Amino acid sequence: MIELFSGLIPVHYRFIYLTRMGEYPKHDEARRGQSNGLCGAATPHQLVLITGLHTGQVSLMAEWHPTEPSLDSSWEDVVEVSFDVPQRDLVLASFEYHCSVDVPAVGTHRARYSADSMDAAKHFDQVSHRDLGPDSYLLQLWPAPSEPDRIVRQTSHFAAYWHALAQGS
Known part of the structure; x- marks a missing residue:
């Protein structure tokens, strides 16, 4: 495993977002035709990751694995999508923030997005934009053939809302 x-x-x-520098996907297009609404991958070379927290800071870990990692049963909500990594140097971005991410391999990957405490974060009233929300996230990438997205686990009402939104678009 390599920590990204x-x-x-x-x-x-x-x-x-996980994308190329300067590219910002549109949320509706990113999840079009998918069954999950938490990790949009319908726009080539881009992922749109939804958080429970509206404004503030969230904890995120992103990992690259040479093969499919074990599924951690402790996460409340888990989805998977296929993601074509166009180049090794990508960015994690949100509005004015961006952080370089060096993915070890280009080509078709599977992305697993896991979330905790999305319902609590939806109702979290931050005092400032720097407050840490109660939700946390894990993004795992590994080389794999393309296959349809899937909802692995759904326990939060917030995830159910976003999945229904994706399925209706």
């Missing part, structure tokens, strides 16, 4: 990122990311309007 571990830390806090400021979010606004509940999103984080």
Whole structure:
């Protein structure tokens, strides 16, 4: 396993992108035709990750694995998508924030996005934009053939809302 990122990311309007520098996907297009609404991958070479927290900071760990990692049963909500990594140097971004991420391999990957405490974060009233929300996230990438997205686990009402939104678009 290679750690790509571990830390806090400021979010606004509940999103984080994994993309090429300067490219910012549209949320509706990113999840079009998918069954899950938490990790949009319908736009080539881009992921749109939804957070429970509207504005503030969330904890995120991003990892690259040479093969599919074991599924950790402790995460409340888990989805998977296929993601074509166009180049090794990508960015995690949200509005004015961006952080370089060096992915070890280009080509078709599987992305697993895991979330905790999305319902609590949806109702979290931050005092400032720097407050840390109660939610946390794990993004795992590994080389794999393309296959349809899937909802691995759904326990939060917030995830159910976003899945229904994706399925209706």
